[in-house]
Amino acid sequence: MDDNDLDAAFSSLADPARRAIIARLSRSSATVNELAEPFAMTKQAVSKHIHVLEQAGMITRTRDGQRRPCHLDPAALEALTGWIDTYRLEAEQQYRRLDGVLSTLQHQDSKEQS
Amino acid sequence: MDDNDLDAAFSSLADPARRAIIARLSRSSATVNELAEPFAMTKQAVSKHIHVLEQAGMITRTRDGQRRPCHLDPAALEALTGWIDTYRLEAEQQYRRLDGVLSTLQHQDSKEQS
Numbered sequence: 001m002d003d004n005d006l007d008a009a010f011s012s013l014a015d016p017a018r019r020a021i022i023a024r025l026s027r028s029s030a031t032v033n034e035l036a037e038p039f040a041m042t043k044q045a046v047s048k049h050i051h052v053l054e055q056a057g058m059i060t061r062t063r064d065g066q067r068r069p070c071h072l073d074p075a076a077l078e079a080l081t082g083w084i085d086t087y088r089l090e091a092e093q094q095y096r097r098l099d100g101v102l103s104t105l106q107h108q109d110s111k112e113q114s
Numbered sequence: 115m116d117d118n119d120l121d122a123a124f125s126s127l128a129d130p131a132r133r134a135i136i137a138r139l140s141r142s143s144a145t146v147n148e149l150a151e152p153f154a155m156t157k158q159a160v161s162k163h164i165h166v167l168e169q170a171g172m173i174t175r176t177r178d179g180q181r182r183p184c185h186l187d188p189a190a191l192e193a194l195t196g197w198i199d200t201y202r203l204e205a206e207q208q209y210r211r212l213d214g215v216l217s218t219l220q221h222q223d224s225k226e227q228s
Contacts, residue, residue: 003130013198014125016117026201028208074209077202081195084127087140088191094142095188 001079005057009080012056017041018049025059025072035070115193119171123194126170131155132163139173139186149184 001009012018021035036046050070053059057076061068115123126132135149150160164184167173171190175182 003133006133007128007130009128010124011128014121014123014128016121019117019120019197022201026204026208072201072205074202074205077198077205081198081202083133084191084195084198087136087186088188088195090140091186091188091191094140 001083006080006083008056009058009076012052012058013080015049015052017045018053021046021049021053021070022058022072025070029069029071031067031069115197120194120197122170123172123190126166126172127194129163129166131159132167135160135163135167135184136172136186139184143183143185145181145183 013022017039020039024030024035024038032043032046032050035041035050036043039046050059050061054061054070057073059070059072061070127136131153134153138144138149138152146157146160146164149155149164150157153160164173164175168175168184171187173184173186175184
């Protein structure tokens with residue numbers, strides 16, 4: 001994922017309705033009609049959110065006769081957690097190193113005092 | 115994290131400069147001055163991004179005399195991967211179930227043909 005992909009992907013998740021659609025699609029694929037009903041959203045509103053999620057690569061759509069079901073792409077979600085985890089793990093490692101240095105210093109300090 | 119927190123957090127990551135700041139802070143804490151230099155950004159631009167990241171709970175700032183270093187919060191990043199992974203794992207499980215059903219059907223089909 002390049003910078004434009006990451007911008008679009010994170011931005012697509014920064015909306016409660018789109019996150020609700022992702023949560024719903026994680027359980028099974030669904031059409032715009034099937035998504036609109038439980039959310040009490042107009043089909044137009046759902047279509048707009050689906051378009052944003054599709055452009056961001058979070059979901060794909062297939063054609064099955066008249067139906068055009070939407071499918072969540074787990075690989076796209078994994079790419080995002082991959083990005084976040086790189087820096088989360090790096091930061092955690094730095095804090096652990098700092099904790100290690102601090103406890104060594106405290107240990108030396110208490111030895112010198114005794 | 116409630117919906118407003120998630121909106122702010124995901125939105126804060128939807129910007130290449132803010133992602134670069136997060137990557138830099140994952141290695142060590144830094145002041146606005148220290149962040150501005152390597153990124154060839156004005157201090158004003160960095161301050162604005164830092165404010166967005168701070169409001170979104172991604173970073174914290176402390177006071178150390180004249181210095182006000184920024185620190186990445188790994189727990190905030192973990193909350194985001196937690197949200198994403200809930201639905202990623204659910205979707206992956208659904209796809210595996212579907213694969214299982216399909217391979218059972220194919221197996222029955224080839225047994226009936228033989």
